[in-house]
Amino acid sequence: MSPTSTGFRWLVVPDDPAAEPSRELVGGKAWSLWRMRSLGLRVPPAFVVTTEACAAWFASGHLPDGLVAELEAGIRLLEAELGRTFGGTQRPLLVSVRSGAAVSMPGMMDTILDLGCTDAVEAALAAETGDAAFAAEVHRRFAGFYGRLVCGCVEDLEELPTLDAVRGAIAAEGASVPRDPWEQLHAAVAAVFASSRSRRAVAYRRHYGIPEDLGTAVTIQAMVFGNLDDDSGTGVLFTRSPVDGARAPYGEYLPRGQGEDVVSGRVTPEPLAALATRHPAVHAELLAAAECLDREGRDAQDIEFTVQRGELFLLQSRSAKRTARAAVRIAVALVDEGAIAPREAVRRVTAEQVRTLLRPEIGATDGAAVLASGTAASPGVATGTAVGTPEEAQGNPGSVLVRRSTSPEDVHGMIAAVAVVTEQGGATSHAAVVSRALDTPCVVGCGAGTVEALIGRTVTVDATHGHVYAGEVATTAVDEGADSDLLRLTEWAAAATTLRVQDSGPEPAFDADAVPLDELGERLPDVPPGTRTVRGALFTGPEGVAAALDAGVEVIVAAHRLPVLLAAAAHQERTR
Amino acid sequence: MLDPYQLTLHSLTLRQMASAEQLADVTGQPVADVETGLEKALADGAVLSARGSYMIGPTGRSLLDAAYPDAFAALRAAPDVAAAMESFETGVNQQVLTVTTDWQTVEVDGSRVPNDHGDADYDAKIIGRLCRIHEKLPKVLAPITAADPLVDRFIGRLGAALTRAEGGETDYVSGVRVDSFHTVWFQMHEHLLRLTGRERPE
Numbered sequence: 001m002s003p004t005s006t007g008f009r010w011l012v013v014p015d016d017p018a019a020e021p022s023r024e025l026v027g028g029k030a031w032s033l034w035r036m037r038s039l040g041l042r043v044p045p046a047f048v049v050t051t052e053a054c055a056a057w058f059a060s061g062h063l064p065d066g067l068v069a070e071l072e073a074g075i076r077l078l079e080a081e082l083g084r085t086f087g088g089t090q091r092p093l094l095v096s097v098r099s100g101a102a103v104s105m106p107g108m109m110d111t112i113l114d115l116g117c118t119d120a121v122e123a124a125l126a127a128e129t130g131d132a133a134f135a136a137e138v139h140r141r142f143a144g145f146y147g148r149l150v151c152g153c154v155e156d157l158e159e160l161p162t163l164d165a166v167r168g169a170i171a172a173e174g175a176s177v178p179r180d181p182w183e184q185l186h187a188a189v190a191a192v193f194a195s196s197r198s199r200r201a202v203a204y205r206r207h208y209g210i211p212e213d214l215g216t217a218v219t220i221q222a223m224v225f226g227n228l229d230d231d232s233g234t235g236v237l238f239t240r241s242p243v244d245g246a247r248a249p250y251g252e253y254l255p256r257g258q259g260e261d262v263v264s265g266r267v268t269p270e271p272l273a274a275l276a277t278r279h280p281a282v283h284a285e286l287l288a289a290a291e292c293l294d295r296e297g298r299d300a301q302d303i304e305f306t307v308q309r310g311e312l313f314l315l316q317s318r319s320a321k322r323t324a325r326a327a328v329r330i331a332v333a334l335v336d337e338g339a340i341a342p343r344e345a346v347r348r349v350t351a352e353q354v355r356t357l358l359r360p361e362i363g364a365t366d367g368a369a370v371l372a373s374g375t376a377a378s379p380g381v382a383t384g385t386a387v388g389t390p391e392e393a394q395g396n397p398g399s400v401l402v403r404r405s406t407s408p409e410d411v412h413g414m415i416a417a418v419a420v421v422t423e424q425g426g427a428t429s430h431a432a433v434v435s436r437a438l439d440t441p442c443v444v445g446c447g448a449g450t451v452e453a454l455i456g457r458t459v460t461v462d463a464t465h466g467h468v469y470a471g472e473v474a475t476t477a478v479d480e481g482a483d484s485d486l487l488r489l490t491e492w493a494a495a496a497t498t499l500r501v502q503d504s505g506p507e508p509a510f511d512a513d514a515v516p517l518d519e520l521g522e523r524l525p526d527v528p529p530g531t532r533t534v535r536g537a538l539f540t541g542p543e544g545v546a547a548a549l550d551a552g553v554e555v556i557v558a559a560h561r562l563p564v565l566l567a568a569a570a571h572q573e574r575t576r
Numbered sequence: 577m578l579d580p581y582q583l584t585l586h587s588l589t590l591r592q593m594a595s596a597e598q599l600a601d602v603t604g605q606p607v608a609d610v611e612t613g614l615e616k617a618l619a620d621g622a623v624l625s626a627r628g629s630y631m632i633g634p635t636g637r638s639l640l641d642a643a644y645p646d647a648f649a650a651l652r653a654a655p656d657v658a659a660a661m662e663s664f665e666t667g668v669n670q671q672v673l674t675v676t677t678d679w680q681t682v683e684v685d686g687s688r689v690p691n692d693h694g695d696a697d698y699d700a701k702i703i704g705r706l707c708r709i710h711e712k713l714p715k716v717l718a719p720i721t722a723a724d725p726l727v728d729r730f731i732g733r734l735g736a737a738l739t740r741a742e743g744g745e746t747d748y749v750s751g752v753r754v755d756s757f758h759t760v761w762f763q764m765h766e767h768l769l770r771l772t773g774r775e776r777p778e
Binding site for chain 1: 589590591592593631632670673674676677680681682683684685689690692693694695697698700703704707711712715735738739740742743747750751752753756758762763765766776
C-alpha cells in the first residue's frame, strides 16, 4: 500500500506498483487500472470502494460507518494529484463512478460520467474552457446518467436536448438530481451497490450458479479534459491496422477535443502524425505506451487517450475491432512474435471470419442485365431460380427466395434458400438480421415489382454489392491453399481438434443433402447413431459442426477445411 | 380473444414447421390441447404435417383472416392500442433491429464486418442495450398487454433469451434455430401486427 492509502477501512488506492490489490476486493476494472499504473503508464487517478463496503451496506442498509469520511479523503487525493476541486467554482474536479466485481456480472450499473456537476461547476467549466456549450453538454449528460442509473428513470434521458428537459423528466418520475456534489457521490455509490442485486444480476447468478451475495466494488476516477487549451486534445490509436493487420500504429488526434468528439465523427480529426509535430514528447510517450499495451495484452489494441495541458492520460485499452483479413494476419503475426501459442491463434480467428475471406466474389458480368438493385444486407454471391414462397424454396433446393418483406413464416424458406431478396426494408430489417445469422446472401429494399420481375428466372444475387443479375454470372473464389497465413492456421486448427475435414471418410456415412428439405424445417437433421462421416452444407456451419461432433462423427466432408476445423476446435473447447 | 383452436392455428403463423411442444411454448397452452387442435386442423385441411412438424395451409390462413376482426374488435378500436403500436414500430422495434445488427457486424474503417465477439465489453454493451429495451417494453406495450395475455408471455421469453445470452450463449441474441432474442421478437412483432391488423412496415 502506498503511504497515502494506508489506514483506509473501505478504500483501496490502486497506485502502488508493488502492491497488487485483490480482485475480489477491488473488482476487475480497478485491477486493470492498477496493472496499467504498474506498467508505468499514466491513467487518470482513481480510488476504489471495496466489495467489503458493499457487503456492509447490504448488512446494514446504509453506507457503513466511516465510508463518508473516507470518500472525502479519496476525493482529496484526486484533487491533490490534478490540482482541481470537487464541486469547486474554479478548476472543478469531475469523476466517473463505475461498478466492478471480481467476475463479470451483467445487470450491474453502467458508468456515471461527469459526477460532481452542479450549476456552479458548469459555470466554472465554461469559464475555464471558454466553451459554454461544452459545459452545458457535460451537465446535461451527467443529469441523464444520474437520472437513469441512480434515480431509475426509464425514459431515454440521454436523448433529451437540454438540461431542463432532463430535469423535467426526472421530476416527472418523482426524483431529482442533488445540487450537492457529495450527496451525488454518496447516492451513486449506494446505487452501484444496489445494482449488484438488480433483478437482472440476480437472475443471471441464479441461472449460472454464482453465489447470490457476490457484491461489487465501486471505482471512482477523475475525469480529464482534452479541451482545456491548445496543449490539450483527445484521440484514438490502433496498435495494428484494423483493415489488413499490418504492424504499424495508426490513429487520429483532435486538438481541443473532448470525449466522444473523435468517435462521433462530428468533427474531422488530424492523423496521428500531427500530434508528433505539435507535441513530439507526448507522441513518443503514446507510441511507447501502445507498444507496451500490445505486448501485455498479447493482441492488437484500440487505445483511447486524452492530452490535458500537455500531459498524456490513457483512458482505455481494449482488443481492437478488425476485419476478417486483419484477424488472420494479426493471429499469425502474434505467433511469429512469440506472443501467443498456435493453439491460441486458433481461438482468435472465428469460422465466420474465414468464411468471409473465402467467400466468392462476383466475376466479369459480361453485360448481364441488372434485374434489381437494393441494399446489400448480408454479403455473398449465389445463383439459383427465383421462387416466391418459402414452401417453394424448401421444395426446390438451390432456390433464391424473393419476398415483399419477410415474416416468421419465411424463416424455414430462408434457411433452405441460397439467397434472399426483398422489396422492402433496409439493412436493419428482420430479413437482414435473419440472413446474417444464417450467413445467407441477402439484398433488401429492391422496390415494388421485384417479386414479379424475378420469379421463375435464373438469377445471380451479388449481395456484396446489392445487385441481382439475369442468368448465371461467374464468380472468383479465394484459394485457401494459396495463402500462407491461411495454410498455417489450417495446420494449427487441425492439431486443435479431433475432427478431420477431407474429401471422403470411413463408412457409415450420412449425407444431409439427401434429406428432403421439407422434412427438416428449421432443424438440423438427426445424425444416425454410429455415423463416422457426414457430408452436406448443413454440416459446415458452426451449429452443424457442433451437432456432428456431439453425434460422435470423425470426418466432415467439406470444400473448405479451415472454417470447419475452427468451428470444431471452438466447440470441443466449449464442451470439454 | 381467439378460441383455443384458433390460437393453435395462429401460433403456426408465428412459428412455421413446428412441433406441438414448440407451439405450446409459444402460446402457453397445454400440449394436449395443441395436439387436439392440430388433429382437428389436419382433418379440416387447415394445416399440413410432415414428421411431427406442422405448417399452416391456405384454408387455415383464410380461417384466421376471418376470425381476427371479431376476436380483436375491441382492441383494434382502442386509441391507446393504436398509439402503443405506433410507438412500438418507430421506437423499440427499430432499436432492436439496429442493436441486433450491431451485434452481428461491427464497423471497421467505414465498412461493416462480422463481429468476432473478441471484445467482451462491446458485446456486454449490446446485451445491456437489449436489456434496457426489454425493461422499457412492458410500459410501451401496456395497453396491448392489458387486452391480450400472450404479450406478457413474449416478454418473459425475451428475458429468458437475454439471461442465456448474458451467460455467453451468444446464439441467443440473433440465432435462427434457437429461441434467441431476435427469434422471439420477430414472433412477437408478427403477433402484434396480426392482433392490430396492421401491415408490416418494412
